[in-house]
Amino acid sequence: MLLLCIYTAEAFANVDRPPIDTLVTDANFAPAKMDLRPYIAVSADEKSTLWPPENFQHQNHIFHPGIKNNGQVNDCWLKLVVKNTSSKALSYRFFTGWHDCMYWYRQPAGQPMQQLMATGLMIDDGGVERWHHYAFHLQVAPNETCTFYLHIINKSYNENPMMPVLFSEEAYNIFHDEQLDSFRKEAVIIQVLLGMLLVFFSISIINYVQLPDRSYLYFAAYILGLILFFALRLDSKPFQLSFFHEWPMLKYYWDIPGLLFCFYLMYLLFGNAFLNLKDRYLFMEKGFTWMAAVVGGLIILCMLCIAFDKYHLPTIIYSYVYFLTLAPLLAVFIALARRSRHHPLVRFFLYGSACLYLACLGSFLLQVKPLGLLGALGELAAPTTLLMGGVLLQAMFFLAGLSYRNKLVHLERTRTQELLIKQLNKNKELQRKLNEQLEELVREQTTEILRKKQELEEQRKIQLETEYDKKLTEIELKAIRAQINPHFIFNCLNSIQLFVMQRDYELAQKYLSDFSYLIRKTLDFSRRNFISLSEEITYLNTYLGLEKMRFENRMEYEIVVDPEIIAAELEIPAMLLQPYVENAVKHGMTNPKQPTGLLRIYFNQVAPDMLECVIADNGIGIARSKSLRTLPKHHQSSGMEISQNRAELLNKMYRTDIHIEIIDKSVEDEANSGTIVKIFIPQL
Amino acid sequence: MIKAIIIDDERNSRDIIALMLERYCPEISIAAVATDCSDGISKILEHRPSLVFLDLEMPDGTGFDVLAGTLPQLHFEAIFVTAFEKKFIHIIRFSDVELILKPIDKESLLQAVANVSKRIANQEPNQRYQILLENFNNQEADDWKILLTGPDDVSNTINIDDISWIELYQEYTLFSLLNGQQLISAQSFRYYSDLFSPLQFYQINNTQMIQLGSIKHIDTGKNKIEMKSGHTLDITERRQRDLMQRTGHR
Numbered sequence: 001m002l003l004l005c006i007y008t009a010e011a012f013a014n015v016d017r018p019p020i021d022t023l024v025t026d027a028n029f030a031p032a033k034m035d036l037r038p039y040i041a042v043s044a045d046e047k048s049t050l051w052p053p054e055n056f057q058h059q060n061h062i063f064h065p066g067i068k069n070n071g072q073v074n075d076c077w078l079k080l081v082v083k084n085t086s087s088k089a090l091s092y093r094f095f096t097g098w099h100d101c102m103y104w105y106r107q108p109a110g111q112p113m114q115q116l117m118a119t120g121l122m123i124d125d126g127g128v129e130r131w132h133h134y135a136f137h138l139q140v141a142p143n144e145t146c147t148f149y150l151h152i153i154n155k156s157y158n159e160n161p162m163m164p165v166l167f168s169e170e171a172y173n174i175f176h177d178e179q180l181d182s183f184r185k186e187a188v189i190i191q192v193l194l195g196m197l198l199v200f201f202s203i204s205i206i207n208y209v210q211l212p213d214r215s216y217l218y219f220a221a222y223i224l225g226l227i228l229f230f231a232l233r234l235d236s237k238p239f240q241l242s243f244f245h246e247w248p249m250l251k252y253y254w255d256i257p258g259l260l261f262c263f264y265l266m267y268l269l270f271g272n273a274f275l276n277l278k279d280r281y282l283f284m285e286k287g288f289t290w291m292a293a294v295v296g297g298l299i300i301l302c303m304l305c306i307a308f309d310k311y312h313l314p315t316i317i318y319s320y321v322y323f324l325t326l327a328p329l330l331a332v333f334i335a336l337a338r339r340s341r342h343h344p345l346v347r348f349f350l351y352g353s354a355c356l357y358l359a360c361l362g363s364f365l366l367q368v369k370p371l372g373l374l375g376a377l378g379e380l381a382a383p384t385t386l387l388m389g390g391v392l393l394q395a396m397f398f399l400a401g402l403s404y405r406n407k408l409v410h411l412e413r414t415r416t417q418e419l420l421i422k423q424l425n426k427n428k429e430l431q432r433k434l435n436e437q438l439e440e441l442v443r444e445q446t447t448e449i450l451r452k453k454q455e456l457e458e459q460r461k462i463q464l465e466t467e468y469d470k471k472l473t474e475i476e477l478k479a480i481r482a483q484i485n486p487h488f489i490f491n492c493l494n495s496i497q498l499f500v501m502q503r504d505y506e507l508a509q510k511y512l513s514d515f516s517y518l519i520r521k522t523l524d525f526s527r528r529n530f531i532s533l534s535e536e537i538t539y540l541n542t543y544l545g546l547e548k549m550r551f552e553n554r555m556e557y558e559i560v561v562d563p564e565i566i567a568a569e570l571e572i573p574a575m576l577l578q579p580y581v582e583n584a585v586k587h588g589m590t591n592p593k594q595p596t597g598l599l600r601i602y603f604n605q606v607a608p609d610m611l612e613c614v615i616a617d618n619g620i621g622i623a624r625s626k627s628l629r630t631l632p633k634h635h636q637s638s639g640m641e642i643s644q645n646r647a648e649l650l651n652k653m654y655r656t657d658i659h660i661e662i663i664d665k666s667v668e669d670e671a672n673s674g675t676i677v678k679i680f681i682p683q684l
Numbered sequence: 685m686i687k688a689i690i691i692d693d694e695r696n697s698r699d700i701i702a703l704m705l706e707r708y709c710p711e712i713s714i715a716a717v718a719t720d721c722s723d724g725i726s727k728i729l730e731h732r733p734s735l736v737f738l739d740l741e742m743p744d745g746t747g748f749d750v751l752a753g754t755l756p757q758l759h760f761e762a763i764f765v766t767a768f769e770k771k772f773i774h775i776i777r778f779s780d781v782e783l784i785l786k787p788i789d790k791e792s793l794l795q796a797v798a799n800v801s802k803r804i805a806n807q808e809p810n811q812r813y814q815i816l817l818e819n820f821n822n823q824e825a826d827d828w829k830i831l832l833t834g835p836d837d838v839s840n841t842i843n844i845d846d847i848s849w850i851e852l853y854q855e856y857t858l859f860s861l862l863n864g865q866q867l868i869s870a871q872s873f874r875y876y877s878d879l880f881s882p883l884q885f886y887q888i889n890n891t892q893m894i895q896l897g898s899i900k901h902i903d904t905g906k907n908k909i910e911m912k913s914g915h916t917l918d919i920t921e922r923r924q925r926d927l928m929q930r931t932g933h934r
Contacts, residue, residue: 487741490767494786495696501703552695590743 019058022145027086032171036094036164037063041079052077052105052113052149067158071312074154078164082138083145090140093172096150097134098160098238104136105149113149121236122155125246131179131239135172156252157315180239187240190230193388197227200395204402211406215273219398222266226391229258252306256314257299263356264321265299268292274401275336275345284332295321329357345408348401352394359390484522484543485582489515492546511549518542525574529650533603533611534567536574540581540601547585554589557599565605572611572681573650573658577601580615580677587619591673594618611681618674621664647679656682686804689731690717691724691750692739692765697786701737701765704788709797721745725753733760734804740766748772748820751813759810761800777879779816780831780839802837815841826884832859832869840867844883848898848913850876852891862898862913886927888919896931904928 023039041056056079084090096102101120107113119126119133126133140146152162167175201223208216232251234240244250268288271277277285298321302314333353336346363386492515499508521539525531537559544557561567581601588597602614647658659680665672688705692698698717705712715731718724720742728736728750738747747764754760763782766772776783782796812831819828826844833839835856848860852873859867869876877893887893888909894917901910907924909917919927 486768488767490786491694491697494694494700494767494788497787498696498700498703501700501707550694550696586743 022081022083024083024085025090025140027088029086029090030168031166032168033175034166036080036166039080040164043077043079044075052079052151063162063164064159065161065163067160068162069158069315070154071157073309073311074152074159076152078150078152080138080148080150080164081145082140082148084140084142087142089142090138091169092138093135093167093169094138094148094150094164095135095167095172095175096152096164097162099134099152099162100155101151101153102134102136103149103151105151107147107149108141109145109147113147120153122248122252125248127245128239128241131176134238135167135176138166155309156311183237183239186237187234189385189388190234190240193392194227194230196392197223197230197395200399201227203399207402207406211409213273213405213409215270215405216402218266218270218273219402222262222270222398223395225258225262225266226395228254229262230388232258252311253303255306256318257302257306259318260295260299260302260321264295264325265292267353268295270398271349274398274405275343275349280339280343281335284335287328287332291325329353345401345405348397348404352397352401355393355397356390359387359393363387363390484518484578488547488582489519491550495550511546514542514546518546522575528574530571531574532568533561533565533570533572536572536577537561537567537603540577543578543581544585544599551585551589551597554595555585555597555599557601559601559603561603562605565603565611567603570611570683572613576647576650576658576681577613577615577679580679584615584617584619584675584677587622587675588617589619591619593673606680609683611683613679613681615677615679616665616674621666621673622662622675623664623666624673658682686712686735686801687715687731687733688712688735688737689715689724689727689733690737691719691721691727691742691747692717692737693719693742694739697739697765700786700788704790704793705797708790708794711801712797721749721753724750728754728758728760732758735800736760736762738762738764740764740772746772748817752817755810755813755817761803762813763796763800774825774879774882775816775819775828777875778819778828778830779812780833781812781816806837808839811839811841825882832867833871834868835870842867845895845897847885847895848911848915849892849894849917850880851893860913860915864913886923886930888917888923888927892917899931902928 018038019041020038021041023036037060038058040058042059042062043053043056044059044062056077062074062076078096080094082090094104099120100122102118103115104117104119105113106116117133117136119130124130124133136148136150138148154160201220204216204220204223207213208220231242232244232254234242235245235248235251236255242251269292272285272288272292275281277288298317302317305311305313305317333350337350339346366386492511496508496511496515499505499511518539521535521542525539540559544559548555548557581599584599585597588594588599591597598618600614600616602612602616604612604614606612647660650656651658657680661676661678661680663676663678665674665676690698690701692701698719702714702717705714712735715733716727718727721744724736724738724742736750738750740747747762751762761782763784764772764776765784765786765788767786773783782799784792784796815829815831822828828844829841830844831839831841842859842861846861846863848862850860850873851858853868855872857869857871857873857876859869861867873891873893877887880893881887884896885893886896894909894911898912899909900912902908902919902924903910904924907919907921909919911917
């Protein structure tokens with residue numbers, strides 16, 4: 001910088017020299033460095049692009065030692081006529097500064113013009129070598145006069161220093177080295193900045209991967225924008241190269257639009273996401289969003305302008321944006337600052353912003369003096385140390401803010417997780433309790449059901465037992481009742497009553513004693529299951545005797561026992577025969593062909609362990625007896641059935657096989673009539 | 685004099701009836717005796733008695749057969765005499781026909797004779813014997829008819845299933861019918877409760893017996909029974925449980 005100042009100051013010293021048309025060199029001409037302004041004729045005719053215009057004049061005002069904002073495209077032709085009068089060929093370097101487009105022509109006298117070089121910041125992509133292009137070779141053969149033209153087009157808003165200087169080769173090398181050194185220092189600073197920004201960028205990207213928060217993304221975009229901006233800035237200064245030098249136009253596209261993108265669009269979006277404005281300051285959030293949208297539009301507009309070669313318009317737009325947003329931003333900062341007590345993130349944001357803006361302002365003020373207001377504006381983000389420090393500080397604050405925010409989020413998350421865990425534990429506890437209750441309930445109900453089932457079963461069992469007992473008792477009762485017909489009993493009593501009334505006491509007494517015996521035996525037998533055959537025979541004798549008396553000898557009976565049988569030792573079920581005998585008495589009396597009923601009872605030993613008992617009558621027979629029945633069905637006697645049941649019951653109870661056969665005599669022989677009942681009683 | 689015939693297959697029975705009538709009921713003269721059904725029917729047709737002493741079971745039939753064989757032509761009163769014939773007792777009692785059990789008790793004989801004598805004197809129609817035969821021929825006891833004779837000797841015939849409930853009424857029995865009518869029988873409540881117990885009747889307390897078919901609703905909470913006729917009767921706790929079990933209610 002210092003060198004540049006010295007150089008420019010020296011250059012200014014020669015401003016007021018009178019113009020000279022031709023540079024005449026002789027053998028003594030050997031300056032190391034020479035101010036060519038007096039020899040340069042200038043034409044600012046914009047129409048001629050390929051051919052030099054006619055009207056060249058000396059216009060010293062076009063030259064300036066520092067950066068200058070022209071406010072328009074500067075398209076000019078410089079003309080230098082050199083006359084070599086010496087015998088040596090003249091070889092010098094012609095240097096006017098670093099410009100956007102430069103075309104170097106040489107026209108020896110009387111010969112056509114030829115283009116020797118086309119270079120410039122906008123068109124030269126030759127890498128670090130291109131910086132040599134900017135000092136054009138000025139070679140004139142001995143005794144030759146040559147006219148040189150330099151067509152300079154500066155489209156960008158700021159024009160680099162423009163001073164025509166003639167260097168000897170040695171002097172130019174020294175100048176070149178000096179320039180290289182001075183710009184390299186700047187480049188190192190920028191590259192350090194770029195390195196730091198890259199680190200920030202990586203950090204934010206890593207953070208974003210770990211915690212997908214949009215503010216990281218905006219921050220990363222902001223940093224990326226800055227990286228790109230500063231990298232391209234390298235390209236716009238001599239002897240500094242970025243990776244993008246192959247696309248020389250890129251630096252213009254990412255100049256003002258880059259500033260807008262970084263310091264407005266991403267800044268706003270970042271602020272929005274970082275401060276959670278949506279939740280806290282809804283009004284501000286809306287303002288930010290709208291502003292961001294407008295800035296986005298402006299970025300596109302600026303790029304369009306650049307595409308159409310209107311490099312000054314973006315500057316104007318930017319200056320308006322800059323000045324118009326100053327007050328609102330200040331207001332926003334104040335508003336945020338007032339609430340910063342409750343919101344620590346705001347502090348990071350504010351400090352970061354303040355750093356940048358102060359650095360920006362400082363940088364601006366520093367540059368206003370040499371460049372003027374508008375010129376300084378364009379260089380607002382020029383990589384001055386102050387500004388870069390500001391940018392770095394801001395980025396660091398923002399990054400710290402992001403970390404802090406991360407911590408907050410983490411804390412929040414931890415708290416939420418703790419709450420969640422607490423809730424989960426509570427739920428688990430609740431579930432466990434519920435399960436326990438449910439189990440308890442199920443257990444209770446199961447017990448209840450089991451109990452009820454058991455109860456029911458018991459009840460059923462009891463019921464069944466009761467029913468069984470009842471049925472058994474009933475059958476037994478019926479059986480006992482069937483043993484002796486009540487009809488018979490009461491008729492007997494009736495007879496006794498008659499004898500008493502007739503005063504036939506002897507008969508009454510016999511009748512009464514027989515009847516008593518019968519009743520006693522019946523009661524006795526009903527308590528026993530088995531009686532001896534002799535007892536049974538006595539019983540039947542008594543019974544039949546009473547019946548015979550009742551029926552006035554219309555009935556005869558006999559009981560025949562097989563002599564082989566020892567009646568006292570054989571056992572038969574008590575009262576098994578009685579119903580059949582009674583039936584035989586009843587039916588034996590109903591045969592009109594037989595005036596006297598005849599009843600025969602035989603006891604035979606048909607097998608060693610089988611007693612056969614035959615009860616035969618001469619009645620009408622069981623078949624006819626049934627058909628003669630006049631009673632409706634439901635009134636019929638069931639005495640026989642009962643004794644059949646009784647036989648079955650006995651079989652079941654004593655596991656014997658008592659077997660009863662009933663035969664109608666008439667079935668075998670028509671002439672005969674009567675019923676034969678055969679009862680087979682197995683002997684144990 | 686009341687002309688009577690004795691029909692019994694046992695001589696001892698005939699003799700005792702004849703003897704007792706001779707001794708205690710001189711106003712009854714025995715016109716003839718018969719030993720079985722067919723003999724009985726012919727004797728009745730021959731002598732046209734006002735009163736017949738009728739055995740229930742005989743070798744060639746029952747006392748009902750005798751009635752069935754003679755009633756269409758003749759009008760007489762009958763007194764059944766039987767030793768033990770449970771299954772027929774119901775039928776006889778439903779039609780309020782006289783029944784004496786052997787051995788014959790003097791008081792029962794006198795009461796029965798007095799009752800029939802009154803009817804003979806009043807020349808009452810033989811309605812009860814028709815009911816007797818009808819019931820005899822009807823299998824379903826619940827479809828039977830019953831003849832009620834009030835203290836004023838007025839007789840009414842009703843269907844068993846018309847009865848809503850019966851209850852003790854002084855020494856008599858009050859019949860409440862489904863149609864709201866009320867009748868009084870000179871017989872005791874005990875007499876009917878015994879008579880109805882095998883049928884679809886249930887004694888709900890000491891003085892009332894209802895026909896199960898006339899129950900509308902059982903209010904278990906209040907121990908009340910609502911009848912279809914709209915009356916509400918009380919039931920004792922124990923009997924209510926028993927009734928629920930019997931009717932299969934829940």
